Amino acid sequence: MEKGILNERNNAMRKTVHKVISILCCILMFITTQAHTALATADISPISVNTGTENIEDTEEMSSKEEAYEQILESDPYEATKPNTVKPEIPDTTYQNYFSFDSSRVLKGIFSSTSFYFSIPKYWDTRFVYTVIEYNTSKLITEEVPASLTFMVNNTPVYSCNVSYQEGRTQLVYVTIPIELLKEGYNVLEAVSYVRMYDTEGCTEDQSWSSWINISEDSYVYAGYELIEDNNQISFFPYPFVSTVNPTGEGTAILVSDQSDNSEIAAAMYLMAGMSSHTSEENKISVGLYKDAQANKAKNRIVISLTENLPEELRLLLNDEKVSLSDLSNRVMVKRVKDERQNAMLLIVSDQKENLMEAVHMLLDEERLSQEKISTAYVKANSASLAAEAKELNQLIVGNYKIKDLIGSGITYIGPFHHEEILYLPFGKDYVLSSAGKISLKFRYSENLDFNRSLITVYWGDVPIASKKLLKEYAAGDELTFTMPADVVGTSATSIKIAFDLEIRDLFCTMRDDRMPWAYVTEDSVLYLPSKELTKLSFQHFPSPYQIGGTLSDVMLITSDEPDSRELDLLGKVVALCGENTKAYGDLKVIRANEFTEADSNYNIITVGTSTDNHFLKSINDQLYFAYNESGNAFLSNSTLILSDHYAKEIATFQLLKSPFASQRAILAVGGTGEDTLEQAKLLLASKKERAGLKGDCVLLDSDLELKTFEFMIEEDGNNRPSIGEFVKENKQPVVFTVMAIAAMGMLLLAAVLILLRARSHDKKEDKSE
Known part of the structure; x- marks a missing residue:
């Protein structure tokens, strides 16, 4: 009897073990599948913390916008006032500023809207704002088919007028914007059109898109x-050194001590790169030695110095300031x-030398800078x-953006028919889309749509890349996730457009009491848009490879043994070109x-x-497309172009080369035969219009600022397989998930083995007891 009881216990234990093993196997299969999926899809959802309040502002914004749209659709275009064609009376102000529209905007169909963004800087005491809208209409919009234009500022309607076709005429309307509706930073001006097209049965929908x-x-x-x-608040930087009053930075100088320590020059150059993004068509900020500031007519000065090199007059000034x-x-x-x-x-x-760059990074980081509402930090x-x-934790993968990062909130669409919103991307000229690009949109929409005709469409610039039909069962929470199509990989775009077609059944031109459709x-x-590494050096792709992901990347500046203000000023203009729109936390030495x-040359070099003055430039003379002659007072001809004796002595050159010291690195050499030719190069680099002429990998510039461009480098095959390091960098989340999954699998397998061993040991003991 005891033996039977023991057998029953053994059988029960074995069954339990088998069940445990089965459960473990299921868990292992699930983890393996999830890890495989993570690797295959490269999950792009960033880590987020749910505070329970993230949708409050969005709901309020949507409610405000919905109310405004309902008010427009309940109005009668017949009753709207005629467009105001008289310039408003404005107070006299010392300063004025224009914000131009970047492109024309077309409002199509019965109900449509478009937005324009303009910025109110922190240092403005704004006295008036108005907009001048030039427009024309299709022939379908007449007195019999009335239409209205309503203008909204930050979701608040400010003006409405009727519009109609006038043959051969561009029409004009002035709209005054109330000061109290404006806010510091970006403001949104929205134009909303409403066209009442109808017949005895309702809207003539077949003609609606012709309006x-x-x-x-x-x-x-x-x-x-x-x-x-x-x-004197630091938080106002870069004002007053660069501002809407002084958009070129004229009279502003970034100065280093007369000892010109390398660390001082590096900090000055990085600051020059960051400040240049705030200049307009010309960059007149100068870089030089402190002793030359007055000679260069510097008015506003930024001085970067080690304590031991600080000029005595500045020491006295700081002592007076009790610092x-x-x-x-x-x-x-x-x-x-x-x-x-x-x-x-x-x-x-x-x-300390390394600390000077710390200040520059703080000044170029808007989040940190805004905290310094004091004069000494x-x-x-x-x-x-x-x-x-x-920042890396908040953005786990380079090129990983949340919509909130781009516009500060979600995107609201209210009203019937077609709506578009444009997201302007924070990409520099170096950007080219990688094949790893993915987009994951989460959205919701109202349930009163005609789901046979309603959809979402996404565009890369103006190229459609994905669309999805809206379904009633997913109205409370839908998602569109896709990889970027092959035909847009390797291209660049300044924006992504997200469009909704919100169609309503039996919609009449005069809105019923139905709830407004929305999305x-x-x-x-998330927009995961990593940049593809370019294998070809070209000024068209500049500032790559000197700037990657918006920050300076492994940049080394090689100066002459005793750089003077002229050399530093030219070098500053070159760095501004390489660091166009650069952000903080890059690498420059x-x-x-x-x-x-x-031995220490694994950098992208600028010289x-x-x-005759720069020994490094002389040492790479045999690498140059157009080399110097022995005396250094002229450039030599090559197999592509024969240079006349006169021309060879009066040109400056921009030569972009493969570095002979490290693979996948570049050298940018800006050379001349004397001070006059180097001044020509500086004049070109200071002008946004002129430097747009830099093309190919070699440019010759003469005394009349005329360019000759060349392309000497043969393009390499860029379809190389990524290294392990590159793969891990671009797939951090799935790799981490996979490692965790493998670790969990190992632990579970170990647990299963221990249970089996224990069961076997128990069986042996039972056998001995028998």
Whole structure:
């Protein structure tokens, strides 16, 4: 009997073990499948924390916009006033500014809208704002088929008028924008059209898309303002050094001490790159030595210096300001003051060389800069690396953007028919779409749609790349996830357009009491748009490879042994070209020509000057497409172009080369035969219009600023398989998930083995007891 009981226990244990093993196998299969899926789809959803309040503002915004749209659709275009064609009376202001429309906008169909963004800087005391809209309409919009244009500012209607076709005429309307509706930073001006097309049965839908209102690109917003006293607050930077009052930065100089330490030059050059993105058609910010500031007619000065190199007059100025220079070993001081002429001055001072760049990164990081509402700030050592790591955690994969990152909120669509919203992408000229690109949109929409005709469409620029039909069962939560089509891989775009067609059954031109149709794309929708690494060096793809993902990437500046202000100013203009629209936390270092060694050359190099003054430039002479002659006073001909003796002595060259010191690296050499030719190069680089002529990988510039462009480099096959490091970098989340899954599998297998061993041991004991 005891033996039977023991057998029953053994059988029960075996069954239990088998069940446990079966469960473990199921779990293992699930984990394996999820890991495989993660690798296959490269999940692009960023980590987020649900606070329970993230949709409150979005709901309020949608409600406000919905109410405005309902008001428009309940109105009668017949009763709208005639367009105001008289310029509004405005107060006299010291300063004015135009915001031009970037392109024409077409409003099609019965109900349509378009948006334009303009910015109100922090330092403006705005006195008036109005917009001038130039438009024309299709012939279908007449007195018998009335239409209205309504203008909204930040979701609040401010003006409405009727419009109609006038043959051969571009029409005009002035709209005054109430100051109280404006906010610091970006503001949205929205134009909404409503056309009442109907017959005895309702809307003549077959003609609705033939009705349109075209808003010309010559339309603009005009503002008048005075300047707010900034009280030397650092948070106003780059004002007053570059501003809407001084868009070129003329009279602003970034200066280093007369000892010109490499660390001082590096910080000055990175700051020059960041500030240049705020300049307009010309960049007149200069870079040089402190002693040459007056000679260069510098008015507003930014001085970057090690404490030991700080000019005595600035020490006295800081002492008068009661600022201590005694403890700058583990931090850097950033100080806004006014000099003896009451001009603006910004001082960046530290004992340690590496700390100077810390201040520059803080000034170029808007989130950190906005906190410095004081005139003296101290930036701790290593704060840049901590801030960069925090940004990387918030954006786990390079090129991973949430919609909130781009426009500050989700996207709301309200009203029937076709709606489009454009997301402008924060890409530089170096951007080219990688094949790993994916988009994941989360959205919801109303349930009163005609689901046979309603859909969402996504465009890369103006190229449609994906669409999906809307379904009633997914109205509360839908998703569209797709990889970027092959035909757009390797191309660039400045925007992505997300369009909804919200169709309603039996919609009459005069809206019934039905609830307004709507759609909403959530702010945590993700655009994973990594950049493809370019294998060909070209000024058309510039600033790649010197800038990647919006930051300077492994850049080394090689100066002459004793750089002067002229050389530094030219080098600053070249760095501004390479660092166009650059962000904080990139990598830039400076060395002298006599310090260069091939052992420390795994960088993208920039060098300027003449072969007689810059020994590094002379050392790579045999690598140049157009080399110098032995005396360095002229360039030599090559198999592509024969240079005349006169021409060869009066040109500057821009030569983009493969680095002979490291693979996948470049050298940009801007050379001349003397000061006059180098000045020609600087004039070209300072002008946005002129530098647009840089093409190919080699450019010759003569004294009349005429260009000859060449392409010497043969394009390489860019379809190389990524390295392990590149794969991990582009697929951090799935790789981490896979590692975790493998670890979990191992632990579960170990647990199963231990259970089996224990069961077997128990069986042996039972056998012995028998």
